[in-house]
Amino acid sequence: MAAPSATVDDNFLTHEKGILSWLCTLDHKRIGLMYLICVLSAFLLGGSAAMLIRAELWTPGPTLIDHQTYNQAFTLHGAVMVFLVIIPGIPAALGNVVLPLMLGAKDVAFPRLNLASWYLWVIGALCLITSLITNCADTGWTFYTPYSTTTTTSVIPALFGAFILGFSSIFTGLNFLTTLHKLRPAGMTWFRMPLFLWAIYATGIMQILATPVLGITLLMLIVERAVGIGIFDPALGGDPVLFQHFFWFYSHPAVYIMIVPAFGVVSEIFPVFSRKRIFGYKFIALSSVAIAVLGFLVWGHHMFTSGQSIVAGTVFSGITFLIAIPTAIKAFNWIATMYKGAVHLDTPMLYALAFLWVFSIGGVTGMFLSVMSTDVHLHDTYFVVAHFHYVMMGGAITALMGGIHYWWPKMTGRMYPEKLGRIGAVIVLFGLNLTFLPQFVMGSRGMPRRYYNYLEEFQPMHQLSSLGAFTMGLGFLLVAYYLLRSLKTGPKAPDNPWGGNTLEWQTTSPPAYYNFHTPPVITEGPYEYADWTYDAKVGGYVRISKQAKS
Amino acid sequence: MSHATAPSHDADHAEGHGEHYPFLAHHFDTPEQQFETGKMGVWLFLATEILFFGGLFCAYSIYRALHPEIFEYAHYYLDTKLGAINTCVLIISSVTAAWAVRNAQLKQTNMLVINIVLTILCGFGFMGIKFIEYSHKIHDGLLPGHAYHPAEPVWELPIYKAKYGEEGAAAEGGEHAATGEHAATGEHGAAEKGGEKAPAEAKHTGYVKPLMGPHEFNREPRDVQRFFSIYFCMTGLHGLHVLVGIGIWVWLLLRARTGEFGPKYFGPIDFAALYWHIVDLIWIYLFPLLYLIH
C-alpha cells in the first residue's frame, strides 16, 4: 500500500487513489461503499424486472412477453431483490460504513474477511447473472422441488449463486458480531450502544444460525438436480415437503435479517430528528434480540396448505403471533419518541415516518396470514405479494433509503438537495401504496400469484398497480439522479448536519482513514442532544463546550 | 471541511502499537485482544458449521426415525472395521493438533512442525481409507438415487454371514417377528407373511431366513438408496472438510517452520486446531450413526 499522506483534507475517500486501492482495500468504509454501489445496481436490475412484470400484467392475456419469460422475470426479480439487495442492503452496505464508527472502533474485527465477503457477493451476483443470460431459472425464488429439479432452465447457477451469497452474508454477520463484542472502546457499554448496533447484533445472530441451513439446503438441491440423490424426490422415497421445511428454516429468519437492520436505521433517525432521547431504549434493543430468537420457530407458517400436519401448523402459528409483540413495542416506542420532541421533517425523517406507517400495514397484514384458517384462503394469492412488498419494499427498502440519506453526508462528504429529496420520498411513497394496496384487494378476492394470465375481473386493479409501479420507478429515478449529481455538485457536508450524538458524527465528514483523529471518549448514551447546538455558519451542529454551558 | 486544526497524527497511526508486535493488526490494542477476537470469530464459524451439518443431520434423523429398517438393512454394506480405524485416526490427529497448539504457545518450533506433519499424515490416512471405502461402494453399485444397483443383497455379504453363520442364507423356518416389525414401521407394500419364497429370487420378492433376531431380512426394504444418499452426503461433506483442513495445515506448516508462532501469537494454530476438532467431533457422531447400527 502506498504510504499514507497526512494532509489536512485527508479522508478515507482520498487517502489512496486508483481503482486497485478500492478493490484491495481493507477499510470498512470503502468496502461499505462498494457494497452500496453494487446493491443499488442490483436494485436497478431487480426493479427493471419488476417494471417488466407490471407491464406484462397490464392486460389479462399476453401483453409484452411470453409465459416462460414472465416466469423467469419474477424469479429473477425475487432472487435479486432478496439475495442481492435487501439481505446485504442495510447490514453490509450501511452497516459496514457506520458500524465501526458508531462503536468507536478503528475497523471491523476481520478486515480481510470483510473484503472477502464483498467478493463473495460479486461472485454470487455473477452466478445469478450467468443463470440470467444462459437460460434464466424459472422456479420462483423459493426453488421448490420437484419443479426446480426437473425444469429445463439453468437452475444450478442460480442455486450456486444464492449459496455463495449465503456465505457472504454469514461472514458479514460473523464479522460484525465479533466486532461488537471485542472492539468496543472503554466506556462503550452494552446499553450505551446505539440501537442500530443492537439491531446489527440481532441480525448477526440470525445470519449465523440460519444462513448455514440455506447453504446446505441449496447444496443438497444442487446435488439432487445434478445427480439425483433423491432426498427430496418422491420417486426415490424422498419428500418435497421436507425441502420446504429446510428452505423456510432459513428463509423465515431471513425476513427478519432484512427487517431488523431497518428497525435499527429508523431507531437512529427518530430521536435525531425529534431532538429527543429515544423512548424505551432497552425495550427496543432487547426486542430485536427477542425477534431474532423467536423468528427461528415460525418457519412453518409458509406451509399451512402444503400438507404440513395440524400440530406443527398450530405451533408455528402460535409463535408467529408472539413475534408481533416485540415488533409492536418498537412501533409504539418510535411514536413516543416524537411526543414532545422538536420534529424536523427532513428527507431521512420522511422515510422513517413512511417506514413506520407502511411497515405497520405490512405487519398487520402478516396477521391475516399467520392465522391458519384465513391463510388457507390467502396463501399464494396477491395478498401475500402485497404483504411482503409492504414489509420489504415499504419497510426494508424505505429504511435503506432513509439510511442512505441520513448518512449520505457522512459517507460522501456532500449534502444531497433537500427539496428534491422530499419530493422523491413523497413520490416513492405514493407510488408504493398505489402499487400494493390494490394487490391486497385482488388477493383476498382470489387472484393467485405467479400468474402470467389472469381473469378479466382483476384487470382494473392490476392496472392501478402497474400505474403505481411506474410512478415508483420514476420516483427512484429522480432519487438516483439527484444523489448521483450531488456527488459532484452537492455542497460540502458539515461534520454533523443532523445533530446526532452517536460517534460517527463526532469525526469529520467524510471520516479519516482511521476513523477518528483522536480516539473518542464515551461518557454518555447515544441519544443526548443537550450538548449540541446548531451553527448556521457551519451548516450543522457543533458541540457546546463545557465552559460555555456552565 | 473545517477541520484545519485536526490533529494530523493519524499518519503514524499506521504504525501504532505495531512497533512491538509485528503481527498485531492496526485495529487491535493488545495481542490478547487480537487473539480473543480471532477466537470468538472462529467459534462463531464453528457454530455455522454445526448448522451447516445440521441440515444433513435433520434429514438423517427424519429418515432414520421413520424408516429404521432401511438403516438396519443397509449398514451391513458399510465396513465397521474401516470406520473404526478412521475414527481412531481422527482422534489421534486431534491429539496431535491439540499438542501443536501447546507447542506454538511454548514456541517449541520443532515439535510444532512435527505435530503438524503428524496431523496432516493422519488427515491423508483418513482420506485414504475413505477412498478405499468409496471405491468399494462404487464398485458394488452402492450409490445414491437411481445409481443404486447393489451387486448382492445384504444376506450374501461375508459380514452378514460371519455374524449369523453360513446357515443364515439357508431357507428354513420363517415365522419370525421380522415381517411384523417391518409392517409396523411403515412397510406396507406387499408385506408378505412369513414369506415362503426361494432365496434365488430374494431381492424384492422375499427371502426366508432362520430365526435370528431382528436383523434378518426376508426381502430388501423399499428405497434403500436413501441410506446411500445420506451416507454419501454426510461423509462426502465431512471429507471435504478434512481436505480443507489438510490444506490449512499445510499452509500453517510453511509458516510454522519460520518460527513465527510463539506465546503472544499462536492464534492461527489454535484456530486451525479448533476447526480440526470440530471436524473430528462430527465424525464422532457420524461413525455410530452410519456404521454402528444394531
Add this chain to the structure above:
Amino acid sequence: MSDSKNAGHDHDHDAIGHVTPPGLLLLVGGTLLFLTAVTVWVTMADLGRTGNLIVAMVIATIKATMVCTYFMHLKWDKPFNAVVFASSILFVSLFITIALLDKSDYEGDIQEMNLLEGK
C-alpha cells in the same frame, strides 16, 4: 486436573490463554480411543432398536464433550464461546425436532399412496 486458571501453568511461559499439559492431552486421547472401542463393542449386544441407539449416542456425546472441553479449551475459555457453541446445537435440535414432528405426522399419507398405487 484442577479447575483453576493455572491448570497448565507449571511451565515458565507467558502465553495468552491456557496451555494444556501433555499428560492431559494423552489421557483424553486415550480415553477417546477407549470409548471408540467400547461403542463398537456395545453394538454387538442387542439392546433393542432404541436401546442401542441411545447407548451409542450417549457414548458419542461423552466423547464430543471431552473434545470440546479439553482439546478445544472450552474449560479454560471465555464462557461466551461455550454459549455460542451450545446455542448452535440448541437450534439444530429445534430444527430437527419440529421438522420430525411434522414429518412423522404426515408420513401416513405417503404410505397410503404407496399402498394404493402398489409401489
Add this chain to the structure above:
Amino acid sequence: MTHSLVNSLVTFLAAAETNDPERFTPKVPESDHFWVPNEASTMAGTVDSLFNYIMWVSVISVILIFAAMAYFCIKYRAKDRESNQAALSQVDHSNALEITWSVAPFFFLISIFVWGFKDFVTLYTAPKNSIEIYATGQKWKWTFKYPNGFVDSELHVPKDKNVRILIKSVDVIHSLYLPEFRAKMDAVPGRYTDLWFNATKAGVFPIYCTEYCGKQHSDMLSQVTVHEGNGYEEWLVAKEKEIELLPPAELGQRMYKQFGCAACHTLDGSKNTGPTFKGVFGRVETLSTGQQVKVDENYIRNSIMEPQKDIVQGFPPQMPSFKGQLSDKKIDGIIAFLKTVQ
C-alpha cells in the same frame, strides 16, 4: 431470457400474439363483498368473520398509528434548526406504558389465534360421510375422478353435501384452490392430501392452481359447478351416456381438451412443449435414439400409455402417462381424432 425478450418485443410490435382461444377461462360471479369472493361453503362465513375481525383490529391500529404520527409531526414540528435545539422534554421511558402496549395487543392476538385454530381444524378434518372425489394435478390441468369412475376436467358437486377431495399430483407440486369455498390444498407428488367443503350456493365458480408449477401455471384453471337437488347425480349419469354415444373422432376431440393434451400439443402446426398434432398420423418421426418410426395406431397408443419409452427427437421427456385414465374406447377416439387433424 434476453433472447426471448427480444423475440417477444418483435411479436408484440407485430401485434401477432393474441389471447389463446384454447385457453379456458372460468367466470367469477359477482361477489356481495368488497374484500372477498362469494361465500359459497359452510366454512366461508366463519373464515370471513375472522378476516373481518382481524381487518378491523388492523385498520384501527394502523389508523391510530398514523394519527399519532401525523399529530405529533404537526404539533411538535420544529420551526427551524436555529431556534430549536434539543427538545425540552427528554422523557425516555415509562414502564407502565411499555407493559400496556405489550399486553394489550396480546389479548387480541390470543383471540385471533384461537379462533383461527378452531376453524383450521374444522377446515381440514373431513366429516366421515363425505362424497369422495379424487383430484389429480398435472402440468397444467386438473382432472377429477368421481365415485363411479367417471373422469372429467371440471368439478361437479351437489349442494349441501359434504364433499371430500383427495388430491394428488403426478409431476410437480400444484395447489387446488377454490376461493368461493375458502379451500386450498397442495397437490404433492408421492402422497395424498385432502380438503373438504360443503357447498351452500348453487352456481359455477372458478378453480385455480396456486402453487407455481411451471410455464402454464396460470392456465391451470378449471371450474366447479354446484348442483341443486339431484342435479349432481343426473349430471354424472348423463355424462357417461353422452360420451359413449359420441362418434369416435368427436370423442377424441373431447379427450384432447379434457385431458389437457392441448396444453402441449397444438392443432395448428406450431411447436409447443410437445410435437404438434397437425398431420401427426402417418408422419415419420425421428426418435431421440435416432430411430425412425411411422406414427400409426399402435405408436399413438404407446405414446399415451408409456410416453417415456419413445421420445421424439428435440422434445423433452415431459409427457405424463395416461395409463389408467383413458379407457380403450377413449384412446380409439383420440386416434380417430388425430387422423382428422391433417
